[in-house]
Amino acid sequence: MPPLLNRLWRRVRATVAPVPDISATLWLQTVQRYPFLAALSLHDQAKLRVLSALFLHHKEFHGAHGLEVTDAMAIDIAAQACLPLLHWSDPAKALGWYDDFVGIVLHPGEAVARRQTMDEAGVVHEHTQVLLGEAMERGPIMLSWQHVSNATENTARGHNVVVHEFVHKLDMKNGQPxxxxxxxxxxxxxxxxxxxxxxxxxxxxxxxxxxxxxxxxxxxxxxxxxxxxxxxxxxxxxxxxxxxxxxxxxxxxxxxxxxxxxxxxxxxxxxxxx
The missing domain is CATH 3.40.390.10 (Collagenase (Catalytic Domain))
Structure with missing residues (x-):
């Protein structure tokens, strides 16, 4: 890790205790994978690393359909999930916006959910819906790893499933979004x-x-x-x-x-x- 970035990380990390560490190698790989993270200032990258470390300390990842969630995958998601909180007060208080859930479920690709809707006549209809992600009120977040990892193409199109689902959580803070x-x-x-x-x-x-x-x-x-x-x-x-x-x-x-x-x-x- 460059000496300046390492000093910034230690300085920001010292403002929050206790803070678990994130491997410098894995963190740099995450930043380099996502253009919008690489574009952040070194100070903001260091602050985001602290936020991400705290986030990982309080959340649990689960892989669906046999998907193994690696440390690198978890760090990728944490960094993007914490991006909206980057400039909000101190890291511990900022993460309070995400305190209504613990679990994050990763699917290898798109997930298919069964839905029920009622028409004007009161008849219930069942259908399936293909999902890239879903945020449940006071419940876990589901993400498609395929779409999380497709960084370059998604960035150009303004797409980011992690940010999308986590800002839904912000919108849900007062109830129904x-x-x-x-x-x-x-x-x-x-x-x-x-x-x-x-x-x-x-x-x-x-x-x-x-x-x-x-x-x-x-x-x-x-x-x-x-x-x-x-x-x-x-x-x-x-x-x-x-x-x-x-x-x-x-x-x-x-x-x-x-x-x-x-x-x-x-x-x-x-x-x-x-």
């Missing part, structure tokens, strides 16, 4: 909780409706497909998750597509100016 997580006091200079939520929805509602319209035009009338994952058009909560994954892994392109959401997300994730 609705596209608006709990907002901090003084959010964007507001003085009341009501004003904070009004500021949030003033940016998100028009962005969601415009995106939904673009997806409809593409799917029904052959217009150009939007860059952002069309799954975000299914609901405000999915739009929030899809937008966040793009914001974290391809910030430059996301800023071009959704300039009005950048200051809101920067404020929520407490990204330093500059």
């Amino acid at each position: 609705n596209g608006c997580p709990p907002l901090p006091a003084g959010f964007m200079g507001t003085r009341t909780g009501r004003a904070a939520y009004e500021a949030w929805w003033a940016a998100w509602e028009p962005a969601y409706e415009q995106f939904r319209e673009r997806v409809i035009m593409a799917e029904r009338f052959g217009a150009d497909r939007p860059w952002l994952d069309a799954y975000g058009a299914t609901s405000p909560s999915e739009f929030f998750a899809v937008a966040c994954e793009a914001y974290f892994v391809n910030r430059e392109r996301f800023a071009q597509e959704f300039p009005g959401l950048m200051p809101v997300l920067d404020a929520f994730f407490q990204r330093p100016a500059g």
